[in-house]
Amino acid sequence: MIASLLTAFYNLAFVLLFAPLxxxxxxxxxxxxxxxxxxxxxxxxxxxxxxxxxxxxxVSDDPVHRLAPYLxxxxxxxxxxxxxxxxxAPLGFAGDGLVLIYLLTFxxxxxxxxxxxxxxxxxxxxxxxxxxxxxxxxxVLAAAFFTFGTRAGSLGLAEIATGVAQAGFAPSLLVGxxxxxxxxxxxxxxxxxxxxxxxxEIIGGPxxxxxxxxxxxxxxxxxxxxxxxxxxxxxxxxxxxxGAPVWLSALLHPIKVLVVLVLTELVAVLSPRLRIRQAIRFxxxxxxxxxxxxxxxxxxx
Amino acid sequence: MFIAKLRQLALVARAGRAxxxxxxxxxxxxxxxxxxxTVDGEKCVGCGACAEAxxxxxxxxxxxxxxxxxxxxxxxxxxxxxxxxxxPTGAFHMTDRFETATADRRDLTLxxxxxxxxxxxxxxxxxxxxxxxxxxxxxGESGPALALLSLCPxxxxxxxxxxxxxxxxxG
Amino acid sequence: MQYETIVTSRExxxxxxxxxxxxxxxxxxxxxxxxxxLGRGFEVTHLFGFDRANKVVGVVVPVPADDPTFxxxxxxxxxxxxxxxxxxxxxxxxxxGHPDLRRLVVADDWPDDVFPLRxxxxxxxxxxxxxxxxxxxxxxxxxxxxxxxxxxxxTLEEPAYFRLFVEGEEVVDCDYRxxxxxxxxxxLAEQLRYDQIPFLxxxxxxxxxxxxxxxxxxxxxxxxxxEVPKRGRxxxxxxxxxxxxxxxxxxxxxxxxxxxxxxxxxxxWRVREPVMWAxxxxxxxxxxxGMNLPGGVRRDLRPEGIERVQQVLRDVERExxxxxxxxxxxxxxxxxxxxxGVLTHEKAVLWGAVGPTARASGVDIDVRRDYxxxxxxxxxxxxxxxxEGDIWARLEVRVEETLESVRxxxxxxxxxxxxxxxxxxGEIPAGLVSVGLVEAPRxxxxxxxxxxxxxxxxxxxxxxxxYMNLQLxxxxxxxxxxxxxxxxxxxxxxxxxxxxxxMEIVRHPREGRxxx
Numbered sequence: 001m002i003a004s005l006l007t008a009f010y011n012l013a014f015v016l017l018f019a020p021l022x023x024x025x026x027x028x029x030x031x032x033x034x035x036x037x038x039x040x041x042x043x044x045x046x047x048x049x050x051x052x053x054x055x056x057x058x059v060s061d062d063p064v065h066r067l068a069p070y071l072x073x074x075x076x077x078x079x080x081x082x083x084x085x086x087x088x089a090p091l092g093f094a095g096d097g098l099v100l101i102y103l104l105t106f107x108x109x110x111x112x113x114x115x116x117x118x119x120x121x122x123x124x125x126x127x128x129x130x131x132x133x134x135x136x137x138x139x140v141l142a143a144a145f146f147t148f149g150t151r152a153g154s155l156g157l158a159e160i161a162t163g164v165a166q167a168g169f170a171p172s173l174l175v176g177x178x179x180x181x182x183x184x185x186x187x188x189x190x191x192x193x194x195x196x197x198x199x200x201e202i203i204g205g206p207x208x209x210x211x212x213x214x215x216x217x218x219x220x221x222x223x224x225x226x227x228x229x230x231x232x233x234x235x236x237x238x239x240x241x242x243g244a245p246v247w248l249s250a251l252l253h254p255i256k257v258l259v260v261l262v263l264t265e266l267v268a269v270l271s272p273r274l275r276i277r278q279a280i281r282f283x284x285x286x287x288x289x290x291x292x293x294x295x296x297x298x299x300x301x
Numbered sequence: 302m303f304i305a306k307l308r309q310l311a312l313v314a315r316a317g318r319a320x321x322x323x324x325x326x327x328x329x330x331x332x333x334x335x336x337x338x339t340v341d342g343e344k345c346v347g348c349g350a351c352a353e354a355x356x357x358x359x360x361x362x363x364x365x366x367x368x369x370x371x372x373x374x375x376x377x378x379x380x381x382x383x384x385x386x387x388x389p390t391g392a393f394h395m396t397d398r399f400e401t402a403t404a405d406r407r408d409l410t411l412x413x414x415x416x417x418x419x420x421x422x423x424x425x426x427x428x429x430x431x432x433x434x435x436x437x438x439x440x441g442e443s444g445p446a447l448a449l450l451s452l453c454p455x456x457x458x459x460x461x462x463x464x465x466x467x468x469x470x471x472g
Numbered sequence: 473m474q475y476e477t478i479v480t481s482r483e484x485x486x487x488x489x490x491x492x493x494x495x496x497x498x499x500x501x502x503x504x505x506x507x508x509x510l511g512r513g514f515e516v517t518h519l520f521g522f523d524r525a526n527k528v529v530g531v532v533v534p535v536p537a538d539d540p541t542f543x544x545x546x547x548x549x550x551x552x553x554x555x556x557x558x559x560x561x562x563x564x565x566x567x568x569g570h571p572d573l574r575r576l577v578v579a580d581d582w583p584d585d586v587f588p589l590r591x592x593x594x595x596x597x598x599x600x601x602x603x604x605x606x607x608x609x610x611x612x613x614x615x616x617x618x619x620x621x622x623x624x625x626x627t628l629e630e631p632a633y634f635r636l637f638v639e640g641e642e643v644v645d646c647d648y649r650x651x652x653x654x655x656x657x658x659x660l661a662e663q664l665r666y667d668q669i670p671f672l673x674x675x676x677x678x679x680x681x682x683x684x685x686x687x688x689x690x691x692x693x694x695x696x697x698x699e700v701p702k703r704g705r706x707x708x709x710x711x712x713x714x715x716x717x718x719x720x721x722x723x724x725x726x727x728x729x730x731x732x733x734x735x736x737x738x739x740x741w742r743v744r745e746p747v748m749w750a751x752x753x754x755x756x757x758x759x760x761x762g763m764n765l766p767g768g769v770r771r772d773l774r775p776e777g778i779e780r781v782q783q784v785l786r787d788v789e790r791e792x793x794x795x796x797x798x799x800x801x802x803x804x805x806x807x808x809x810x811x812x813g814v815l816t817h818e819k820a821v822l823w824g825a826v827g828p829t830a831r832a833s834g835v836d837i838d839v840r841r842d843y844x845x846x847x848x849x850x851x852x853x854x855x856x857x858x859x860e861g862d863i864w865a866r867l868e869v870r871v872e873e874t875l876e877s878v879r880x881x882x883x884x885x886x887x888x889x890x891x892x893x894x895x896x897x898g899e900i901p902a903g904l905v906s907v908g909l910v911e912a913p914r915x916x917x918x919x920x921x922x923x924x925x926x927x928x929x930x931x932x933x934x935x936x937x938x939y940m941n942l943q944l945x946x947x948x949x950x951x952x953x954x955x956x957x958x959x960x961x962x963x964x965x966x967x968x969x970x971x972x973x974x975m976e977i978v979r980h981p982r983e984g985r986x987x988x
Contacts, residue, residue, distance in 0.1 A: 033313050034738035037320035121619045121638075125955060128640070191732055192804060200627045200730045201956050202619075270306050272805045273732025275956045276641060305802035312739060312798050319742045331749070333774060335756035356668035381671045381762045386770065395756075 008081055008090035015080045015231075018254060019223035020044035025258070026265040033269045044223065048216045056212035060119055068114035069210065069217035075107025076225045083231045084158055086250030092158045097145055100157065100232060101138070104187065107225060108134055111196070114218070115206030126205020129276045130196035133186055136283035141183040143290035147176035148236045150297040157235050164237065171301050173237075175293030180233050181263070182286045186279065188226045190264050192271035193279050201273075230260040329397070335380045336398040340371060340413050344392035347371060347415045347429030351384040351393050360384065368414040369429040375401075375409040420453035422460070427453035473694070473843045474527040475907050482542050485533050489545050492520045492531065498837075499549045499824055500528065500909070501918045501935040504559030506590045510903075510930075513537040514565045518545060518552070519907060519918065523842040528907050535565050544570040551824030554943055555935065562589040562658075574608055577651045581605030588659055589931075595659045610647045613637050619955060623652060627730045627959040630969035634962065641954040646946065653970045658932055665927045666692055666900060670764040676934065677971040678759070679722060682715045683912040684934065684971075685764040690845055691908030691919040692766045696900045702847070704768030704893040709847040710884045711754075711761055712910070713877040714781070717788060718747040719913035720870040720877075723966045724795075727867065730960045731808045736799065743791040750784040753777040768894035778885060789878045796871050809863040813948040813961035816861055823944035826937045827915020828869040829965045833861035839911035851883055863964040870966075873913075900927060912937055914966045936971035 024041035031038020059065070081091045082100045089096070108130065115127025149155045151170055152163025164173065186193035197205045207218055234256040274282065321328060330336065347369040349362035359377045363370060384393040401409065417426035418433045437450055449457050480488045493499075497520035505515045514535040521528050535542050544567035546552045556567040557576040564587030567573065578588065581602035586593060612618055616637040623631040631652035637645040657676060661669050673688045674681035686708055693700055700708075721744035728736030748758040754777035755761040763769045799805060815825065820833040830837055839845070840853045856872035858865035900923055908919040915937025924930030948961050 030734075032318070033735055035313065035316045035319040035742050036738060037318060121617050124617070125619065125638075125641070194732070195956070198732065198956070200732060201959055203626060269735055270309055271733070272728070272736075272802075272808055273956075274804065275808070275954060277954075278807060302801065302803040305798060305800070305805075308794075308798035309735065309802070312794055313735065316739065316742060319745065331753040331756075332776070333756045334752060335762065354667070356664065356671035379671060379675065379760070380757065381760070382756065383668075383671070 003088070004090045007085075007087045010087065011080050011083070011085050011090055012077060014085055014254070015077065015224045015227045016220075018257075019220065019227045020048060022227060022258065022261050023223045026261060029262060029265050030269045033266075044219075048220050051211075051216035051219065052213050054212040056214055057209075059209045060117055062117045064113050065117035065209075066214070068110050068117065068206075069214050069221060071110030071113065072107045073110075073217055073221035073224065075103050075105075075110060076221055076228050079103040079107065079228045080224070080231070082157065083228060083235050084161060085231055085235075086253035087246060089157060092156060097149060097155045097157050097160065101142060101145060104141075104225070104229065104232075105134065105138060107221070108187070110221075111206050114210070118206065118209040120209050122202040122204070122208050123206050125202045126196050126198075126208070129202075130206065132276055133193065133196055133279060133283075136280045136287075137183050137186045140179050140283055140287045140290045141187065143287065143294050144176040144180035144183060145236070147172050147179075147290070147294045147297045150294065157232075161235055170297070172293045172297035175289060175296065177233070177237060179286055179290035179293060180236060181260075182283075183290075184229045184233055184260075185264055185267060186283065187229055188264055189222065190226075191268035192274045193282075194268075195273060195276050195279055198273055226261060226264075227257060230257045230264075233260055330399060334397045334399070335382045335395045337375060337401050337409075338373075338378065338380075338382070338384055338393060338395050340373070340411060341392045341394070342413045342415075344390040345371060345413050345415065345429075346390055346392070346432040346435050347413075347417075348389060348432055350387040350389065354383040354387040356381060356383060364417055364426045365414070367417055367419075367426055369417040369426065369432075370415075371411075371413040373411045374406075375411065376406055378409075418451065420456050421451040422456040423453060425453050473845070473907075473909065474525075475530065475694070476527070477530045477532055477905070479532045479534070482533055482535070485531070485543050485545070486548070488531050489518065489548055492518075492529065493549065495522070496524075497522050497529065499545075499551050500916070501920060501933065502545075502552055502555035502559060503920045503931070503933040504563035504565050504589070505922060505931045506563055508537050509591050514540055514563060516542050516559055516565060517920065519920065521843070521909070523837055526843050528843070528909070530905075530907065540565040541568050542566075543568055546570050549824075550822060551940055551943065554939065561587070563587055564590060577654050579605075579654075580607050588656065595656070595663055607633075607649045609635060609649065610645075613645055615639060616644050621958065621962075625959075627726075627963060628969070629726075632967075632969050634958070636955065636958060638955055641956070642951075643949060643953045643955060643958055646949065648942075650942075650969060650972065658934065661929055661932045662924070663928065666766050666897070666929070667927075669929070669932070670766070671760075671762060673934075674760050674762065674764075677936070677968050679719050679968060680715060680912045680914065680917075680971065681759060682711050682761050682764070683910050683917055684936075685761075686712060686846065687908045687910040687917050687919045687934075688921070688932070689764045689766045690910065691906050691921045692900070692923070693897075694908060695904040695906030695921055695923055696766075696897060698767055698895065698897050700768045701892045701895055702889045703772075703891045704895075705847040706884050706888050707763070707769045707773055707893055709851060710773070710781075710881050711751075711763060712846065713880045713884070714747060714751060714754075716877045716913045717874050718744050718751070719966075720874045721747070721788075721792070723870060723913075723963075724867065727809075727863070727960065727963060728805075730963050731805065733805060736795075736805070739795060743788060743795060746784045746787055750777070750781045753780045765894065766900075767897040768892070770894055772893050781881065782885070785878050785881060789875060792871060792874050792878075806864060808960065809867065811860075812863050812957050813953075813964050814860070814862045814950060815944070815948050817859070819944065819947045820861065823947060824940050825915075825944055826940050827912070827966075828856075828866055828873065829915065829941045831856055832858045832865035832869045834859040837916070839909045839916050843909045845908075845910060847884060850887070851880055853880065863960060866964050902930065914938055914968060914971075915941065936968065938965065938968045938972040941965040942967055942972060 023044040028038045028041055079100050082089055082096050112127045112130050115123040148160050151167055152160040189197050210218055352360040352362045357377045357379050360373045382395050385395050415429035418428055418430040419426050433450055500519045500521045503517045507515050516533045518531045519528055533542050544556050546556055556570055559565055561576045583599050616639050619636040619638050621636055622628055622633040633649040635647040636643050670685035670689055673684040676684045721740050725737040725740035752758045754773055755763055815833045817834045820830050820835045836857055838855045840848045841855055854876055856869045858869055902923050902925050904923040906921050910917045918935045920933040921929055922931040
C-alpha cells in the first residue's frame with residue numbers, strides 16, 4: 001500500500017517534472033540539426049510558467065472546451081500510473097497493458113474534443129485529422145503490444161517486462177518494437193505525422209483557440225504524453241536484466257526514455273510532413289507489419 | 302530515401318552551428334555599411350543639397366530667426382546615403398550605427414543651426430554665412446558678382462535685372 | 473529592345489488585339505493614364521511583347537474624358553483580367569465586357585467615385601472613414617466550410633486573404649482578397665524626381681528591390697536615350713544575379729518550411745546568409761543595395777567586396793549542389809511536391825505565366841535572353857526549362873537558375889570592363905514614353921513610363937511577375953487538392969505580395985470552370 005503510494009507519487013512526479021526537460025533536450029537537438037543555437041534546455045519550463053500567467057481568452061461557453069486540456073492531462077497521468085518506471089507500477093494488475101492503451105486513447109480524444117468544441121475551421125480540420133490518424137495508428141500499437149504479450153505469455157506490463165527479458169531475443173519482438181516505435185511517432189504528434197497540428201497548414205489545429213493556462217495545460221499534457229509513450233515502449237522492451245537491483249533500474253529508466261525520445265526527435269527533424277491520406281496509408285502498411293509480427297509471435301518466434 | 306536522409310545528416314554535420322553570438326558579442330558591420338547618417342556641424346555650410354536629394358524628403362534646410370537651420374528626422378531615413386553623395390563638404394556622412402532602436406523619437410532627430418547672413422538690401426536672412434563666404438572664395442575676387450553675393454535671391458534678381466536694363470540702354 | 477506604338481480606336485481595339493495575338497505576341501501589361509491635363513482625355517495602353525524579336529508594341533486606345541469606357545480585352549486575353557480592373561480602379565475608365573469588374577486595389581471603405589491615379593486627386597488624399605466596411609466576397613457554396621487562409625496566416629509572408637471553401641479536406645472553391653499592402657507607390661512617384669525614384673522603387677519589394685530600381689532606371693534611360701557605360705551595366709548584372717541567388721535560396725527554404733521540413737528551411741537559409749553579408753560588403757546593405765540612379769551605378773564595386781563575392785560564390789555553388797543532392801532522393805519531400813499544383817503548358821501560355829513558374833511548365837521565356845538588358849547581350853544566359861509543371865519542377869528550375877547565376881557572376885567579374893560606371897543624365901524632357909523589362913527572380917517585371925515636367929514622371933506603372941502568376945494560381949488547384957496542398961501551391965509561384973499589391977478572385981468549381 002505504502003509502496004504503491006510512493007511509486008505513484010514517483011511516477012507522477014517523474015512524468016510531470018521531467019517532461020519539459022525532455023522537450024527542452026529535443027528542442028536543442030532539433031536546433032543543432034538546423035545549425036542553430038536553439039533555446040536553453042530549460043526553456044519549456046519557462047514557457048509553461050509564462051503561459052500560466054497569461055490571459056485565458058474564452059471563445060466558447062462549451063464546458064468541453066474548457067475541460068479538454070485537462071482530459072488530455074488526466075488520461076496521460078492515469079496511464080503513467082500503469083507503467084513501471086524503474087519500480088513496480090503503482091496500479092499494476094493483470095491485463096493492464098490494454099487499459100493503458102485505452103487511457104492513452106482517452107487522452108488523445110481530449111485533443112479531438114478540443115478541436116471540435118473550438119468553433120474554428122482550423123480546429124475542426126485538426127480534430128478530424130486527429131480522429132483519422134488515431135483510427136489508423138491504434139491498431140498498430142495494439143498489435144505490437146499483443147506481440148509482446150504473446151511472447152511473454154501475459155498482458156500485464158510487469159509480466160511482459162520480466163517475461164520478455166527471460167524469453168530473450170526473438171524476431172517477432174524486433175518487428176513489434178519497430179511497429180510500436182512507428183506508432184509512437186504519430187501518437188506523440190511528431191513529424192512526419194503531426195498532420196493534426198500542422199502549423200503551416202491549419203495554424204496548430206485543435207490548439208488554435210487556446211491561450212494562457214489552458215494552453216499551458218495542453219503543452220504540458222502533450223509533453224507528459226510523450227514521456228508516458230516512451231516509458232511504455234521501454235517497459236515493453238524490458239531491457240533490464242531480471243535480477244537487477246531496484247535502484248539501478250530506476251536510474252536507467254529516465255535514460256532509456258531519453259534514448260527513445262531522442263530517436264523520435266531525429267526521425268521528426270529529418271522528415272517533411274505527410275498529408276493525412278499519406279499518413280493513413282503508411283499506417284496501413286505498418287499495421288500489416290505489426291500483424292505479421294504478431295503471427296510470428298503466435299507461431300513461437 | 303535513406304540515402305537522402307544520410308546525405309542530409311552529413312550535410313548538417315558538416316554545417317555546424319551558424320548562430321552568431323550577437324548581441325552577447327558585438328558584431329561590427331562591413332566597411333562601407335550604410336548606417337545612421339549624421340551631420341558634422343563644423344563642416345556644414347547649409348547649402349541644402351541634402352534636402353534636395355533625399356528620396357524620403359526628411360531633411361529641411363530653412364531660415365529660422367537669425368539662423369539657417371538644417372533639421373532631419375531620421376525615423377523615416379531609408380539609409381540610401383544620397384545625402385552623403387551630394388554633400389559638398391563631407392559634413393553629411395553615414396556612420397555604421399545600426400543599433401538605433403529607441404523609445405524617444407528625439408534621439409533620431411538632428412538639428413544644425415548656422416549663423417545666417419542677412420541680405421544687404423532687405424535685411425532678410427537668406428543663407429548661412431559660411432555658404433556666402435564659401436561662394437565668395439569660389440567666385441574669386443572679381444568685382445560686380447561679389448556684391449551680388451550679399452543679397453538674398455529676390456533682391457539679387459531685382460538688382461541684376463536693373464543692371465541688365467541699364468546695360469541694354471547703354472549698349 | 474525596340475518599342476513602337478500603334479494608336480487605334482475603341483472600335484478597332486478588338487481586331488488589333490487579335491492581330492497581335494495571332495502574330496505570336498504575348499500581353500505583357502495594360503496601363504491606364506489620365507492625360508486630361510494634356511488635353512487628350514484618358515489613354516489605355518496594352519503592351520504586347522514579341523519574345524523572339526526583342527520588340528514590344530504598345531497598342532494605345534484614346535478614351536474621351538466624357539465617356540470613360542473602353543472595350544475589355546479580358547474575354548480574349550485572360551491575363552488582362554486584373555490589369556483592366558486596375559485601370560478601372562485607379563483611373564476610373566471602365567472596361568466594358570469585363571467578366572468581373574470589381575475594385576481591385578483600394579481598401580474596402582474607399583469611396584466609389586474617387587480614382588486615386590487621376591490627376592485631380594491629390595497624392596495625400598484621405599477618404600472619410602467608413603465604419604464596418606466589408607470586402608466584396610463571394611457567398612459560401614452549399615455544404616462547404618470556410619477555411620480562411622489569411623489575412624494573418626503562418627505561411628503568408630504578407631497579408632493576403634485566400635478564403636477556401638472546403639468539403640472535408642478537399643478545396644472546392646476559393647475567393648481571394650489582397651492588396652492589403654498597397655502603398656500608392658505609383659502616385660507617390662509622381663511627386664519625386666527621377667534621381668529619387670530608384671530608392672522608392674527598391675522598396676517595392678523586400679527581396680527583389682534591385683530589380684525594380686534597375687527596371688525603372690532602364691526605362692528612363694531608354695526614354696531619354698541615355699547610354700549607361702559598360703562597366704555600369706556589368707555591375708548591374710552582377711547585382712541582379714546576386715539578388716536572384718538569394719531570392720531563390722529564400723524560396724527553397726520557405727517551400728521546405730511550408731511542408732513541415734524545417735531542416736531544409738534552415739539549411740537553405742544558412743547557405744543564403746553569406747550572400748547577404750557579401751551584398752553588405754559590396755554595397756553597404758544586405759538587401760537595399762541603393763546602387764542605381766538613372767544613368768548608371770552610383771558607386772563602383774569595392775575590391776574587398778569583389779573578393780568576398782568570389783569566395784561566397786564558391787561556397788554557394790558547393791552548398792547548393794550538396795543541398796540539391798540531399799533533397800533529390802527524399803521520397804517524402806517529393807511525395808508532397810511531385811504532381812502537386814500542376815500548371816499545364818497550355819494554361820501557362822493562356823494565362824500569361826512568367827518566370828520559373830512558366831519555365832517549369834515548358835514555356836521558354838526569359839527576359840534576359842529575349843529582351844537583353846544590362847550586360848546580358850554580352851553574357852548569354854542558359855535558360856532553365858522543365859516540362860512537368862508541378863512544384864518539384866519549379867524547385868528544379870530555381871536551383872538550376874541559382875547555379876546559372878553563380879556562373880554569370882563569375883563571367884561578369886572576369887570580364888568587368890574598366891571605365892566609369894555612371895553618366896550624368898542631364899535634363900529629361902516631358903512627354904517621352906518608354907517601356908522596360910527585367911527578369912526578376914520571380915519572372916518578368918515590366919515598367920511603363922511617361923516623363924513629365926520638372927524631372928518628375930507623369931505616369932509610372934509597375935507590373936510585377938507575381939501579378940501575372942497570382943492570377944493563374946487557381947489553374948493549379950485541380951480536383952482533389954487538399955488544405956494541406958494549398959499553402960505550398962500558393963507558395964510555389966514564389967509570391968511577393970508587397971510587389972503585387974493587388975487583388976484576385978480565384979474560382980475553382982469542381983465542374984472545371986475557371987474565370988479571371
